[in-house]
Amino acid sequence: MSGVFRPMMCMVLQGAKEASIGGKTVHYDEACYLVATMELAGRGRVIRASLERPYLCVALSIDLEGLASLLPAVPVKEEGQQPAFAVNPVTDDLIAAWGRLLGLLDTPEDIPVLAPLIEREILYRLLQGPQGAVLRQAAFAGSHHAQVRRAMLWLKEHYAEPMRIDDLAEMAGMSPASFHRHFKAAAAMSPLQYQKALRLQEARRLLASNADAARTAFAVGYESPSQFSREYARAFGLPPARDAQRLKGVRMEDAV
Structure with missing residues (x-):
């Protein structure tokens, strides 16, 4: 999951x-x-x-x-x-x-x-x-950890919007280079990778609820359905439509 x-x-x-x-x-x-x-x-x-x-x-x-x-x-x-x-x-x-x-x-x-x-x-x-x-x-509001978390929470709420590292760094009160370094050290991924993971997870949830793949791509912030399909398959092992069928099948088996 x-x-x-x-x-x-x-x-x-x-x-x-x-x-x-x-x-x-x-x-x-x-x-x-x-x-x-x-x-x-x-x-x-x-x-x-x-x-x-x-x-x-x-x-x-x-x-x-x-x-x-x-x-x-x-x-x-x-x-x-x-x-x-x-x-x-x-x-x-x-x-x-x-x-x-x-x-x-x-x-x-x-x-x-x-x-x-x-x-x-x-x-x-x-x-x-x-x-x-x-x-x-x-727990300490002034730590680098807490500063990174502040930007991370913004990304979680605004994952479908365009992202600029400079804006996130300003939100965290750091230089862009320092923000990128501390974010990756804490989250084991870059801010861009984090945003992509959030987008793909939300897309998977929408697809499991019978959403259309192309509309889902745009809904989570992708401008290109083909790029969405490639990145989705790389993350979950199947293209969006086939993965949605698999998810629905698993849920049906659980219900039975």
């Missing part, structure tokens, strides 16, 4: 999955967890599951304001340029916190009071982990 990863933590309880963002692919299973700190365009694929042992995971959206409130309590680690997504080993502290959070399902009356406290503990454990530095950057 293609989509946009929101700032989140994902921990696999059973099975295994891979996530591909830009030119980087990571795998995670019961022994590790995924952290994403930006709205990253990518793909996810379950790579280990069966009827007897289906894929099962838990995920927590990262509250950046809540994260920021924890920064004074966690020592600052060395901060270099880090990607906005990574896989790290699961710790006993994280497993214990998640166990308590899931245990609240048995006492729903406790959820309003206790769930926020346990979610805060999970964020605290993440700040203590290998991704602590990049999480700190995500």
Whole structure:
């Protein structure tokens, strides 16, 4: 499945999955967890599951304001340029916190009071982990990470519009060269590649809903249907019309 990863933590309880963002692919299973700190365009694929042992995971959206409130309590680690997504080993502290959070399902009356406290503990454990530095950057409004994310959010809302690197760099408060470098370091792709990924993902969603290929191309910002068809096939393995048929077939099988 293609989509946009929101700032989140994902921990696999059973099975295994891979996530591909830009030119980087990571795998995670019961022994590790995924952290994403930006709205990253990518793909996810379950790579280990069966009827007897289906894929099962838990995920927590990262509250950046809540994260920021924890920064004074966690020592600052060395901060270099880090990607906005990574896989790290699961710790006993994280497993214990998640166990308590899931245990609240048995006492729903406790959820309003206790769930926020346990979610805060999970964020605290993440700040203590290998991704602590990049999480700190995500929570700090003046960091390069936060500046890049500001431009990324604009692209997510305006993916069909023409894009100028100079305008995005100004939005982020950086020089064009610095913006391009920090964007690629965080997202594993250039701003242009990010925009293209967003366009193609939205096109795939429209095509699965019976939209016409040529109209879809123009709707997501392409000026040439033939260029759209080439880039779509390169991204998803089939031309738009054939991929739409495949998607509809998969959905029909799921319904059956």
